[in-house]
Amino acid sequence: MEIHIEKVGLIRLNPNPKNKQLTLNLDWSVDYENTDQKVLNYDCILKNYGSFDIKLKVEGRIILEEYEKFQKELFSQILVKKSSDILMEMINLTRQHVYEIKNENETTFSKAFFENQLIN
Template sequence: MEITVEKIAMIREDFNPKNTNLNLDIDWSVEYMNTDQRNINYNIVLKSGEYLNLNFKLEGLVILGDLEEFNHNECSQMIFHHACTILMNMISLTRQTEYDLINEGISSTVNFGTAF
């Protein structure tokens, strides 16, 4: 079985949480299309609201091997695990970062905050 990701969408609030131990209470759902074929499209949506208002979506494709059958529960767990890994990496990429710049006696602090 091969699971691919074709599209990623992430919508998050403007602020960045300052807590280093972010506890996300995530609701998730997976929707499958064409489950009677060898190539199955999927959409997974992860939503978090209490600590970080966030909506995250992956669209992709499950490609079954010649003798494989589609197992909804097993496939959903693998897609969920992969989506959570991507989500945590994207949260890390979009966090606010501070840099201290020192150039010939001039010192300043630059804040970089990015959002998707």
């Protein structure tokens, strides 16, 4: 069996709560669509309700070996677990950060600096 993740989408209605313990109250769904006997497309959706509304959608496909049978409960558990891991990573990646840029060395951000960085 191979599980491929092809698209990940995150919708958040509000920024991350600041200085709060994040409590997730997840509702989830997994929908499957057969493309042939060995390939299934899936959509896994996680929604959190409460003080932190967020929605994650993971799209992909499952490729089964010839001898494997599709076990909906098992595959759904695997997909929800992996999607939950992705959700936590996305929350960490998208939290607000404050960066202070000082103008002490303006040449660092010159046109020549960026041109040199783009050379292969």
